[in-house]
Amino acid sequence: MSNKFKILVIEDEVNICHFVKTILESNGYQVLDAHSGSVGKMQFLSHCPDLVILDLGLPDMDGNDLIPFMREEGATPIIVLSARSNEKDKVTTLDAGANDYITKPFGTEELLARVRATLRNSRQKMDADGVVRSSYAVNGLLIEYDRRRITVKGEEVKLTQTEYNIVELLASHSGRVLTYTEIINKIWRYADPGSIKKLQVNMANIRKKLGEKPGENQYIANELGVGYRMVQEDD
Amino acid sequence: MKLKKVVIKIGFTILMLVISFLISLFVVELTEMYSVVPALFTLAVFIIALATRDYIYGIVSSFVSVLALNFAFTFPYFKFNFSIPENLVSGVIMLTITTLSSTLTIKIKQQESLRAETEKEKMRANLLRAVSHDLRTPLTTIYGSSSAIVENKELTKEQVWKLAEGIKVDAQWLMGMVENLLSVTKIDNGNVKLIKTPVVLDELVDSVLLRFRKRYPKQSVEVQLPDEFVIIPMDAVLIEQVLVNLLENAVQHAHGMTELRLKVYEKDDNAVFEIHDNGCGIPKERLANLFTGYFVSEDAPADCQKRNMGIGLSVCASIIKAHDGEITAENKKEGGCVFRFALEMEKDEYE
Numbered sequence: 180m181s182n183k184f185k186i187l188v189i190e191d192e193v194n195i196c197h198f199v200k201t202i203l204e205s206n207g208y209q210v211l212d213a214h215s216g217s218v219g220k221m222q223f224l225s226h227c228p229d230l231v232i233l234d235l236g237l238p239d240m241d242g243n244d245l246i247p248f249m250r251e252e253g254a255t256p257i258i259v260l261s262a263r264s265n266e267k268d269k270v271t272t273l274d275a276g277a278n279d280y281i282t283k284p285f286g287t288e289e290l291l292a293r294v295r296a297t298l299r300n301s302r303q304k305m306d307a308d309g310v311v312r313s314s315y316a317v318n319g320l321l322i323e324y325d326r327r328r329i330t331v332k333g334e335e336v337k338l339t340q341t342e343y344n345i346v347e348l349l350a351s352h353s354g355r356v357l358t359y360t361e362i363i364n365k366i367w368r369y370a371d372p373g374s375i376k377k378l379q380v381n382m383a384n385i386r387k388k389l390g391e392k393p394g395e396n397q398y399i400a401n402e403l404g405v406g407y408r409m410v411q412e413d414d
Numbered sequence: 415m416k417l418k419k420v421v422i423k424i425g426f427t428i429l430m431l432v433i434s435f436l437i438s439l440f441v442v443e444l445t446e447m448y449s450v451v452p453a454l455f456t457l458a459v460f461i462i463a464l465a466t467r468d469y470i471y472g473i474v475s476s477f478v479s480v481l482a483l484n485f486a487f488t489f490p491y492f493k494f495n496f497s498i499p500e501n502l503v504s505g506v507i508m509l510t511i512t513t514l515s516s517t518l519t520i521k522i523k524q525q526e527s528l529r530a531e532t533e534k535e536k537m538r539a540n541l542l543r544a545v546s547h548d549l550r551t552p553l554t555t556i557y558g559s560s561s562a563i564v565e566n567k568e569l570t571k572e573q574v575w576k577l578a579e580g581i582k583v584d585a586q587w588l589m590g591m592v593e594n595l596l597s598v599t600k601i602d603n604g605n606v607k608l609i610k611t612p613v614v615l616d617e618l619v620d621s622v623l624l625r626f627r628k629r630y631p632k633q634s635v636e637v638q639l640p641d642e643f644v645i646i647p648m649d650a651v652l653i654e655q656v657l658v659n660l661l662e663n664a665v666q667h668a669h670g671m672t673e674l675r676l677k678v679y680e681k682d683d684n685a686v687f688e689i690h691d692n693g694c695g696i697p698k699e700r701l702a703n704l705f706t707g708y709f710v711s712e713d714a715p716a717d718c719q720k721r722n723m724g725i726g727l728s729v730c731a732s733i734i735k736a737h738d739g740e741i742t743a744e745n746k747k748e749g750g751c752v753f754r755f756a757l758e759m760e761k762d763e764y765e
Contacts, residue, residue: 265651266611284589376645379614383643386616393616393637394623401617403650 183209184298187228189219189245190260191238195283199232202287203294216240223249230298234260235272243275250276256301258293260285266404273358273405280356296354296411315350317412318397320389322350331389341366342385345378346409349399354411356402382407423466427475434458435482442487451487452504455479456511463516467523472516479512480505545725548591552584586629590662594729597655601736608649608736612760615644615678615685622657622676633665638677645760646685652733653757656741659726660689660753668693668750684756692750696743704743705731730755 186203190196191214200210211226213219216237223231231249235242242259249255259272259280269280278297281289315322319332327343329336338346344366349357363374382399389398400408438451459479463472484505485494496502559577563569569577601608616639623635657676664674671693678687696704705727734741734755741755 265609284585376612379612379617379645380643383614383616393620393639394627394635396620400624401620403613403617403621403654404611 183207184229185209185211185226186230186232186294187219187222187226188212188232189214189216189222189237189242190232190234191215191236192234195234195260199290202290206291208294214238216242216245219245220248223252223255228255229301230294231255231257232260232294233257233277236262243272246272246275246277254301256297258297269402269405270358270360273356274360278355293354299411300352300355315353315412317353317410320398322347336388338385338388342381342388345381346385346399349407349409353409356406356408358406362406423468423471426465427462427471430458430462431475431478431482434479435486438487448487452483452508455483456508459512460515463512464519467519469516469520472519473513476509476512476516480508483508545591545595548725549588552588552591555584556581556588590629591725593655594659594725597652597729597733598725600649600652601732608652610647610649610737612645612647613650613653615639615646618646618648618650618654619657619676619678621650622654622661625654625658626661629662630665633661633674635661636673636675638675638679640678640680640685642680644678644680644685646757647760648737648757649733653737656730656733656755657687657689659730663726663753664689664691664693668695670694671750673750680759681756683758683761685759686754686756689753690746690750691752692746692748695745695749695751701743701745705741 186208188196188199188203188210190199190212193214196212196214200212203210211222211228213222216239219231219233219237222228233242233245237245246257246259249257256278257276259277260283261268261272261280262283272280278300279293281293313324315324321330322328324347327347329338329343329346345362348362348365359375359378360370363370363378366378367374386396386399391397391399398410400410402408434454434457438454441447441450441454456479459472459476462475466472481494484496486492488495488500488504489498559581563574563577619637619639623637626633626635661674661676664671668674668691671691673690673692675690676688677690678685680686730753731741737757739755739757741753743751743753745751
């Protein structure tokens with residue numbers, strides 16, 4: 180079967196690699212595995228995978244060093260597996276060009292959800308050359324990009340310009356964490372010491388207007404100390 | 415940082431010596447009571463030794479004092495003279511006194527740190543004991559069930575599924591335990607200062623609830639938050655851990671609970687966090703050392719301990735302590751109990 184998505188798993192722990200492979204294969208993906216960074220590099224070049232799952236702690240190199248290499252080769256999405264690290268490490272990884280990260284230990288559901296979201300995002304981006312997506316819809320929330328209009332269950336939500344820009348940015352990368360820095364750079368084009376707070380205040384207002392409550396956020400999820408993630412669109 | 419401390423200590427030493435020299439001059443000028451002077455200098459050196467807590471400052475300043483005494487306050491005045499035995503003897507005596515007193519203060523200091531170290535060592539040993547004990551139970555399930563699956567080819571699908579389910583549950587429990595241990599090592603790591611980042615209260619509560627719901631999907635939590643936009647500087651991972659632990663603690667130990675509430679309100683410059691339940695409350699004898707001890711109680715044999723009585727709450731206590739706060743627990747009159755801690759909010763200059 181050649182029409183399956185090809186996923187390259189670079190992970191030196193044989194057991195983890197095995198179970199990730201099993202989960203992915205039983206969900207209809209084709210999986211290649213590499214137990215070291217150098218083998219991973221070769222596999223990456225010769226097989227052109229659709230997605231890379233990359234462990235940070237490899238025996239022969241730091242996984243973080245592989246990200247710039249893969250970025251140079253193209254836009255292949257990368258999901259990073261990391262042992263519980265602090266927020267700073269996550270931000271570094273994301274800002275280096277990884278598309279998402281999963282913290283160890285993780286379960287089947289989480290892994291599959293991230294894989295799906297990441298693949299879908301990269302496909303959308305590829306489509307974007309031809310067709311520009313005109314809307315985003317999830318759980319009753321509808322964003323019409325060309326009209327800059329947002330409605331929740333049919334009712335229009337009045338956002339300020341900045342607030343709308345933030346929502347649109349998150350929606351166009353739905354399913355993926357955008358770091359504070361990433362958002363700030365795209366919205367305000369410059370960062371100052373108060374930027375993160377400015378973003379947090381805006382986000383609080385957006386949430387209020389969308390009618391979201393702590394523990395019941397339907398649209399925008401928090402990654403404390405890292406950034407925000409918009410829920411993936413309905414199919 | 416270190417250099418700054420040294421400069422401060424040197425400055426303090428010089429200041430004390432100058433002050434005592436001036437006072438002595440003044441006293442002698444007014445009253446001609448020369449006998450007071452050595453006492454004044456001894457006092458100064460004693461204070462220096464006490465404050466700087468270092469040999470070198472005490473000894474140097476006692477030398478200086480002896481010289482000053484010899485120079486200004488013994489005959490011949492304002493001239494060094496080491497040939498008069500009286501001066502020499504009093505100098506030696508003073509040197510001895512000051513050296514001894516600085517040695518003494520340093521000894522006290524060493525003993526203090528030694529005691530703190532022993533205390534910490536004891537806590538660590540307690541923790542290790544509690545943890546290794548707590549780890550054994552889930553590991554038994556995981557090891558036993560997985561070897562049953564690997565070694566018995568003729569298990570039915572149903573049986574395999576049951577065993578695997580058990581493995582999953584206990585592995586999840588282990589995950590929680592490991593999170594707690596990581597938190598402890600993060601704090602325990604030789605007084606490393608916490609890296610606090612400004613965290614939005616609503617976002618914190620949101621992640622806590624998500625994490626809690628993942629493990630206890632059936633337990634609802636009532637949430638009461640202030641309407642204002644509140645930012646609290648904290649180590650988010652650790653405080654999240656505290657709140658999850660407290661909620662989890664209620665689920666596991668507040669028997670008969672029907673209502674679980676997370677309430678946060680502002681009081682002065684603090685955000686006060688409260689976890690209420692309406693369960694069975696906490697027995698009085700437990701209340702006293704709820705946060706300090708791990709309940710490896712002596713009267714029960716080690717293997718009929720209920721698991722997870724141990725480290726959760728003491729982890730909470732040390733995390734809050736590292737945030738310069740204190741965590742308390744009390745029984746409520748109407749039944750159940752409340753856990754409470756406060757964190758300082760960010761001073762707001764931005765709306």
